[in-house]
Amino acid sequence: MLLSFVLAFYFRPSEGKAFGIAFATTSVLWSGMVFWLDQWSQSPLSAMVGQVFRGLQPAHLYWITGLVGGITAGLSAWAGSAIGLLLFGKK
């Protein structure tokens, strides 16, 4: 999250672009990471956790993880961009 903020602050794209790029990269990265981790582990734990949250499947958890990561990174980037633009204007 900090990285998104810093990069957006430095490169100062528009807020929307900052959010979009950060969201896309982080959501893909996080979803991919946990998918791989789950496949490697072969543990039933992700399915059990899904049941804790009213019957979500592991695939849902991959997407939710990606979504949460993407939103968080996107908001950080948006904030970084906004502050950068406010202080230094467009690059």
Next chain:
Amino acid sequence: MTRSIKAGETNLPPLGKFICPSTGFWQNVLAAGKTAKKEDILSAVHGKIHLDNRAVPHIFAGSMKDAFFLQGYMHAYHRLWQMDFATLAAEGRVSEVAGVRALDFDKIKRRKGLAESARKSIEVWKKFPESFALVESYTAGVNFFIDHLDPKDYPIEYKLMNDAPRSWSPYRSALFHKSMAEILCGREQDIELSNAKLVFGKDFELLFPENNPQTEPVIPPTTDWGFKMENLDPVKPDKKEGIGYLDIIRESSPSGLGSNNWAVNAAKSSTGNPILCNDPHLTLTLPCIWYEQQIVTPEMNVYGVTFPGIPGVVIGFNQDIAWGVTNAGWDVLDWYRIQWKDATHREYLIDGTWKVVKNRYDTIRIKNENFVIDTVKLTDWGPVVYEHMNNPKEGLSMHWIIHEPSVDCELDAFVGLGKGKNYSDYRAAIRKFPYPAQNMAFISRSNDIALTVQGLMPIKTGQLGRFVLDGTKSEHNWNGFLPLEFNPHCLNPSRGFISSANQKSTDASFPNYYNDGDFRSYRGNMVNRLLREKDKWSVEDMMHLQHNTHSLKAETILPLMLKMMDSVQTDAKKQSVISALKNWNYAYDSTSVETVYFDVWFDALHHLMWDEITMDTSRKATAIPSEETTVTLMQTNPGLSYYDIKSSIEKEQLKDLVSISFDSMMTKISTPEIAGKNWGNYKASAIPHMARIQAFGIPFISTSGGKEIINAHAKTFGPSWRMIVELTPDGPKAFGVYPGGQDGRPGNPNFKNMVEDWARGKYYSLDYLMDEKDQRISSFSTLEFKMK
């Protein structure tokens, strides 16, 4: 993202933290897939832990202190959350984790005084520096694990509850001991029996007999007890009558909770080696309450099951001896009715004088909310648990054995047993164990078999403590404990076996009063019958015996019930059920439908027979005669007035009750919920997670057995550990299994890997390692502890 979210009364975990790949539950998923073959750990001790293919740690250490450090470490490694949460519950601090919905639970726990008792125990333990050093070493091992645990590796339960591990201490080990005491010697029916005495009047002794002549007691009759009551200055029974109905409805424990143990000597063993068997019956949860371990030091080489939370092996064996326990079920919790001076409840009457209560102020922290200050009033008897009764001038105080000060370091009993070599060592070790009173079975390689009912027995006479006592007289206090040498015990009985299954410890000749506890006869009688009938026993025979499903209750009463149905007009459907029951072999097998018929029928009959209580909502706090007593009355009292149903204008007799309850059974088994179900499906046993997180438990498991059956798997409780040990000249041969897995972390390969095998009656051969040269170690994982 980092704070819990309230959803009604539930606290959801903070989503960002929980789902983050680097810190959240995905790290638990990752950990579940890892297996390290070897790991070196720098610490303050030397030693090695070899983990076998079921993740049983075999600890090798150069000293007892190092060994207990490593035991603590492994308990935390596999069961940290379980130990933490169990002791939190015992202390009355669940609200800190679960929020306001746990507040009433916490208040009751604090009134019961487990925490106070644990604190007092620690002060006594410190007077035994060698023993306390082992407890401290165990504590250091647990904390070493916690201190090196990265938050990303916290067990998932912590993450779900947005919680973190608390450091361990000897106090928490003491708390765990008290929590076991609560389960095993915190049950009595004083309030309900006091009410029953009022309701049933002169019939009380008939309906609630203290002794069942058909019971085969744990200690064979005609034993010379070695003492007379007049030499012990017993407390005299409370003669005050007509106190009034106590409208206090308490949550009851599942009926039938208990355990089995037995042993045969060399003469009754097909190999000429003594064999000991034990299966303790407890509420089944995941993680399982038990944890297998072997501990090897120059002084000791012991294997068995342990309780994560306390040091030592609780049920187990070494090369020379083996031991196992069942609950003795004595009544060591008494209630005292106190009289308040006025509505302020600041003073109570004792020996004609008004005495001021001591107030203890407990701060109960509640997750995400403010704290609550709870006031616990303390009298000379103990804490006031029920302050506000129907009569505002009365309250109930509890006097419980755990409130008595310790005299020894109780946990030393298990150290002594682990090191024990013979009968004398066994007797010396168990003397230190005060409660909960246990039937401690024993065998030795030198062919001694023994059973001691070990625990502190308050000196009482004449039904003292069976009912609520008059708390205005200090003379009703306990007057000390029976000297331990007089506790019921036997050594090498002529019948060649010892056994216990929660039946009464002795016959009626035992001078000291220890009723009205929790005694049952069917299982014990069945075990003894089978042990008598067969001359020679092998380990395989013992496995079958532990899985025996014969119902002595059904065998005793079903023929009479069916005979009474002969004169009743029935249709084809009813005839088919009757015919099935007539051909039934009384076995509580999972595939049997007849078991369902009988169980439902008898339950309806029992309920109907005592309609004076069961169908009167104003009498809910009243005990009803037990199933055993009901069976005896049916056999011996054909004209009992209680067969008449109060709400009907007809005058019913026993055969009418049998017929009516049969019809009730037919209706029930025709409902969609039950129709066609066999016993396994009807019983619908489950093994829930300790914190009732449904996803981590086993919602349904079909097995044979039931309450008061040797294979005592009922709906929620059952054989939590099955162990059979044969002591051979070449070393112990042992077999065991429990419904769970060594690793208490959900999703790990060893979380519940043994459940299916346990359900199918399988046993594992227990890897008892004589030394580190054992070839089996080459296939194990190893944690090597090196000094920094």
